[in-house]
Amino acid sequence: MTANAPGNDSPAMLSARALVEQVEAVLAQDLPAIVRAGHPVLRRRAQDFDGQLDSGTLARLISTMRRVMHEAPGVGLAAPQIGIPLRIAVLEDPGVRDPLIAEARARTPLPFTVIINPRYEPADGARAAFYEGCLSVPGYQAVVERPSRITATYTQPDGITVTAGFEGWPARIVQHETDHLDGQLYLDRAVLRSLSADQEHRRWAQPTIDEARRGLGF
Incomplete structure (x- = not known):
């Protein structure tokens, strides 16, 4: 299996005009709602962005996605999560204050980043397992094992394509959003025995997942 295993085949490609109309309908909302699991847009490979939106519309979309992400709050948001089937995601994580959690999870701050048409591959064989949640699957978290270090290639909003390395928690965010x-969904990769409702997850809110492993038997 490749690092970016595909989801279901995409439906018929939307024309540029149809995409613009769809984006404008979303942007007309004060704060677009986050699409929840069960909506087909979350289960289809999003279309590559190849200039369907002009620079102004793209900037408005990115700004709106950032607001939705912050309001949720979350550390990443993919365009399909607000109903737009384009390969665009925004990422931003201030990190955590607890030094034990920061060290155990390699959770370093990730400055605001926009990834367009991203792809990634593991940088080596190292892997790490931690709890993840998702704005499109509210109320639950589960453990997902992922590559600890990746090399990602993506296009920036200015049209420049870059290749960059990510490790620790930032690498997890990039992978989670690219999966979208x-x-x-993260549940497709999760250890389902670790699945915890938010009310119960407090007992497993440790720097590592060791206690959860013992308590839940995974």
Whole structure:
């Protein structure tokens, strides 16, 4: 299996005009709602962005996605999560104050980043397992094992394509959001025995997942 296993085949490609109309309808809302699991847009590979939106519309979309992400709050948001089937995601994580959690999870701050048409591959064989949640699957968290270090290639809003390395928690965010663009949810990769409702997850809110492993038997 490749690092970016595809989701379901995409439906018929939307024309540029149809995409613009769809984006404008979303942007007309004061704060677009986050699409929840069960909506087909989350289970189809999003279309590559190849200039369907002009620079002004793209900037408005990115700004809106950032507001939705902050309001949720979250550390990443993919365009399909607000109903737009384009391969665009925004990422931003201030990190955590607890030094034990920061060290155990390699959770370093991730400045605001926009990834367009991203793809990634593991940088080596190292892997790490931690709890993840998702704005499109509210109320639950589960453990997902992912590559600890990745190399990602993506296009920036200015049209420049870059290749960059990510490690620790920032690498997890990039992978989680790229999965969204491939029609996957984190639950597709999760250790389902670790699944915890938010009310119960407090007992497993440790720097590592060791206590959860013992308590839930995974």
